[in-house]
Amino acid sequence: xxxxxxxxxxxxxxxxxxxxxxxxxxxxxxxxxxxxxxxxxxxxxxxxxxxxxxxxxxxxxxxxxxxxxxxxxxxxxxxxxxxxxxxxxxxxxxxxxxxxxxxxxxxxxxxxxxxxxxxxxxxxxxxxxxxxxxxxxxxxxxxxxxxxxxxxxxxxxxxxxxxxxxxxxxxxxxxxxxxxxxxxxxxxxxxxxxxxxxxxxxxxxxxxxxxxxxxxxxxxxxxxxxxxxxxxxxxxxxxxxxxxxxxxxxxxxxxxxxxxxxxxxxxxxxxxxxxxxxxxxxxxxxxxxxxxxxxxxxxxxxxxxxxxxxxxxxxxxxxxxxxxxxxxxxxxxxxxxxxxxxxxxxxxxxxxxxxxxxxxxxxxxxxxxxxxxxxxxxxxxxxxxxxxxxxxxxxxxxxxxxxxxxxxxxxxxxxxxxxxxxxxxxxxxxxxxxxxxxxxxxxxxxxxxxxxxxxxxxxxxxxxxxxxxxxxxxxxxxxxxxxxxxxxxxxxxxxxxxxxxxxxxxxxxxxxxxxxxxxxxxxxxxxxxxxxxxxxxxxxxxxxxxxxxxxxxxxxxxxxxxxxxxxxxxxxxxxxxxxxxxxxxxxxxxxxxxxxxxxxxxxxxxxxxxxxxxxxxxxxxxxxxxxxxxxxxxxxxxxxxxxxxxxxxxxxxxxxxxxxxxxxxxxxxxxxxxxxxxxxxxxxxxxxxxx
Amino acid sequence: xxxxxxxxxxxxxxxxxxxxxxxxxxxxxxxxxxxxxxxxxxxxxxxxxxxxxxxxxxxxxxxxxxxxxxxxxxxxxxxxxxxxxxxxxxxxxxxxxxxxxxxxxxxxxxxxxxxxxxxxxxxxxxxxxxxxxxxxxxxxxxxxxxxxxxxxxxxxxxxxxxxxxxxx
Numbered sequence: 121x122x123x124x125x126x127x128x129x130x131x132x133x134x135x136x137x138x139x140x141x142x143x144x145x146x147x148x149x150x151x152x153x154x155x156x157x158x159x160x161x162x163x164x165x166x167x168x169x170x171x172x173x174x175x176x177x178x179x180x181x182x183x184x185x186x187x188x189x190x191x192x193x194x195x196x197x198x199x200x201x202x203x204x205x206x207x208x209x210x211x212x213x214x215x216x217x218x219x220x221x222x223x224x225x226x227x228x229x230x231x232x233x234x235x236x237x238x239x240x241x242x243x244x245x246x247x248x249x250x251x252x253x254x255x256x257x258x259x260x261x262x263x264x265x266x267x268x269x270x271x272x273x274x275x276x277x278x279x280x281x282x283x284x285x286x287x288x289x290x291x292x293x294x295x296x297x298x299x300x301x302x303x304x305x306x307x308x309x310x311x312x313x314x315x316x317x318x319x320x321x322x323x324x325x326x327x328x329x330x331x332x333x334x335x336x337x338x339x340x341x342x343x344x345x346x347x348x349x350x351x352x353x354x355x356x357x358x359x360x361x362x363x364x365x366x367x368x369x370x371x372x373x374x375x376x377x378x379x380x381x382x383x384x385x386x387x388x389x390x391x392x393x394x395x396x397x398x399x400x401x402x403x404x405x406x407x408x409x410x411x412x413x414x415x416x417x418x419x420x421x422x423x424x425x426x427x428x429x430x431x432x433x434x435x436x437x438x439x440x441x442x443x444x445x446x447x448x449x450x451x452x453x454x455x456x457x458x459x460x461x462x463x464x465x466x467x468x469x470x471x472x473x474x475x476x477x478x479x480x481x482x483x484x485x486x487x488x489x490x491x492x493x494x495x496x497x498x499x500x501x502x503x504x505x506x507x508x509x510x511x512x513x514x515x516x517x518x519x520x521x522x523x524x525x526x527x528x529x530x531x532x533x534x535x536x537x538x539x540x541x542x543x544x545x546x547x548x549x550x551x552x553x554x555x556x557x558x559x560x561x562x563x564x565x566x567x568x569x570x571x572x573x574x575x576x577x578x579x580x581x582x583x584x585x586x587x588x589x590x591x592x593x594x595x596x597x598x599x600x601x602x603x604x605x606x607x608x609x610x611x612x613x614x615x616x617x618x619x620x621x622x623x624x625x626x627x628x629x630x631x632x633x634x635x636x637x638x639x640x641x642x643x644x645x646x647x648x649x650x651x652x653x654x655x656x657x658x659x660x661x662x663x664x665x666x667x668x669x670x671x672x673x674x675x676x677x678x679x680x681x682x683x684x685x686x687x688x689x690x691x692x693x694x695x696x697x698x699x700x701x702x703x704x705x706x707x708x709x710x711x712x713x714x715x716x717x718x719x720x721x722x723x724x725x726x727x728x729x730x731x732x733x734x735x736x737x738x739x740x741x742x743x744x745x746x747x748x749x750x751x752x753x754x755x756x757x758x759x760x761x762x763x764x765x766x767x768x769x770x771x772x773x774x775x776x777x778x779x780x781x782x783x784x785x786x787x788x789x790x791x792x793x794x795x796x797x798x799x800x801x802x803x804x805x806x807x808x809x810x811x
Numbered sequence: 812x813x814x815x816x817x818x819x820x821x822x823x824x825x826x827x828x829x830x831x832x833x834x835x836x837x838x839x840x841x842x843x844x845x846x847x848x849x850x851x852x853x854x855x856x857x858x859x860x861x862x863x864x865x866x867x868x869x870x871x872x873x874x875x876x877x878x879x880x881x882x883x884x885x886x887x888x889x890x891x892x893x894x895x896x897x898x899x900x901x902x903x904x905x906x907x908x909x910x911x912x913x914x915x916x917x918x919x920x921x922x923x924x925x926x927x928x929x930x931x932x933x934x935x936x937x938x939x940x941x942x943x944x945x946x947x948x949x950x951x952x953x954x955x956x957x958x959x960x961x962x963x964x965x966x967x968x969x970x971x972x973x974x975x976x977x978x979x
Contacts, residue, residue, distance in 0.1 A: 312952075750904065
């Protein structure tokens with residue numbers, strides 16, 4: 121099902137020419153200034169390195185800046201005839217069968233209570249639109265943790281019972297999580313894909329308004345050439361200071377950036393992995409992912425599958441759009457700096473893998489650019505670090521260079537030429553490109569009174585932008601070192617060590633912060649002492665970077681504070697429209713989490729182990745058994761292994777078994793029934809639920 | 812590690828009794844029926860008797876002692892009734908789902924239905940049919956062939972320049 125090639129649209133081409141011309145001219149201008157500084161006494165190898173690094177990094181900043189600027193322009197004028205939501209498309213065919221859409225929530229060892237509270241909020245919001253009948257819900261579990269697995273089953277059954285969702289709300293747990301999330305979705309598509317025209321892919325923490333879901337389907341129906349429509353998820357619901365600052369930035373600047381992305385990407389946009397609707401047939405036809413040759417990090421399973429799927433759809437002639445003006449699409453973000461870095465670690469490898477894919481045959485130019493942008497979002501950090509080091513070394517050699525005032529036949533002294541003006545201009549241009557988008561986002565608030573009030577008013581919003589800028593300056597060097605470490609570790613095929621992980625909202629303790637940021641602090645101190653000692657002029661320029669590193673531990677600890685986050689909210693700082701005027705779907709979510717009154721009595725209990733409950737409680741045991749996929753009876757060797765686990769459980773109790781062993785036991789119907797009988801025939805002394 | 816030492820800790824599950832007393836077996840059966848939702852002592856006694864008879868007739872199962880076998884038999888009694896009443900195949904996921912529905916509280920008066928004459932348990936059976944979990948819809952499979960991604964395809968022409976193919 122490949123689409124016929126559509127002739128290029130003049131308006132689309134013009135936008136791209138304008139955008140890339142601006143990026144090119146700005147980069148060339150800045151490079152010209154740099155070259156004029158360097159070339160007076162010839163280019164030294166170090167200067168050549170600096171020039172190359174600056175060219176790469178500056179063009180990266182330029183893409184970001186002009187994207188934001190175009191977004192600013194689009195929102196300011198309110199005119200965007202090419203936005204997919206504003207194109208009329210085809211009139212709906214009254215005789216065609218009504219489309220059916222599957223809402224998919226792939227999960228992996230997540231907090232089940234939150235997952236199902238979110239899904240129920242979406243269900244309720246969709247019911248409010250009166251269009252619920254066109255949608256089915258699928259919880260696609262890849263969970264390996266046996267306790268979470270059993271909890272999910274109970275929460276799913278509770279949701280079905282509470283919402284009368286039999287035959288509409290489905291759940292399955294994959295026996296093997298082959299190819300991770302992409303394999304999880306592929307399993308859905310190949311088993312049930314034929315039942316639906318569209319699938320809306322969510323993440324475990326995604327929330328979407330019912331109206332938005334309905335509108336996404338409507339757009340797809342009107343635009344049969346569109347295979348994928350991405351909505352921009354707005355970060356919500358976190359309370360720590362760190363997360364609230366990020367939420368504010370994501371909300372205020374995010375809408376400008378997404379409008380800008382759509383300005384030049386148009387129907388060759390990208391897929392971000394969730395909060396998107398996908399036409400299933402072309403996805404089936406073109407998005408089966410191969411394993412890449414070679415071993416990890418660049419070979420094996422494709423980790424960041426979303427970019428690749430979008431590229432494959434584009435390769436087959438389908439359109440991929442970013443519906444930047446569709447509101448009602450939300451996600452949650454990591455609560456602390458350390459959690460944020462951990463998420464970066466996961467994403468980094470997948471993005472670096474794209475370096476290989478960017479050069480694949482047959483891909484569209486913009487798909488290649490998407491891949492390179494993904495790579496650059498991580499590779500930029502080591503490049504910035506190299507740039508800083510090279511600048512420092514060059515500055516050191518400059519200080520060692522004795523100026524010669526008399527040479528040749530000159531009788532008058534030849535004064536060294538100062539390039540302070542040019543260098544300051546380069547610096548100012550770079551800083552402007554980095555920080556101007558924040559100012560532009562503020563300017564947009566002047567246009568819209570309702571939005572301005574939603575961000576706490578102009579003064580509070582301006583103060584929030586100033587503080588957010590300060591915070592991003594402080595955390596940028598820390599993230600630079602994190603990402604450099606991740607990139608190097610991945611390139612050297614090494615695991616990156618972490619202090620023990622804590623889940624849920626928590627304040628980063630001193631021990632965790634010191635273990636994570638200790639080396640960064642040390643690097644900051646050593647770099648400070650060295651630069652002060654040997655290149656004092658450079659030291660003062662270097663202070664923002666040094667300060668971020670030296671203060672990494674307190675900044676990480678303080679920013680993780682929920683109390684400070686709440687206090688900032690009371691002061692009207694970092695407010696977002698989702699905080700000041702929460703959409704109804706977020707109220708539903710909050711209600712579900714606060715008033716957790718399950719229909720199933722077994723969920724009102726909080727046993728220490730759902731695994732043990734699956735062995736002892738007749739209902740939980742029967743439900744779990746009924747959800748196990750059909751399988752061949754175990755072979756002799758496997759049976760011996762399972763028998764051994766039962767003996768271990770009888771002797772040493774459930775705590776002696778690993779999560780994998782527990783999962784193996786409750787994955788086998790025969791062992792499950794046998795353990796149920798064993799527990800009831802010989803109840804352990806401390807099992808309170810057994811009489 | 813001192814291999815001479817033997818752990819003196821009690822095992823997690825008490826050891827199985829080679830010849831358990833009938834009182835002990837009946838007590839375990841009674842507790843189990845109660846956990847399933849049967850509270851009437853007469854019904855418990857009648858069901859326990861049936862379970863004991865069934866266990867005595869069933870072959871020895873590896874790894875299960877006499878008490879565990881009677882508990883398995885109790886579960887099988889329930890499954891037999893559900894399979895018959897709801898017309899479901901034995902040892903199926905549907906039957907397991909029906910048992911789960913029965914134990915979920917969807918039909919609280921099911922023990923009475925168990926002893927009722929055919930045709931008198933329709934309300935309970937309807938409630939069970941409605942409450943039976945349906946985890947996934949009927950399959951409607953589609954093929955998803957792995958796509959060909961030719962890595963470094965763009966560099967192939969450069970490579971060819973570097974290492975020209977020998978002419979045939």
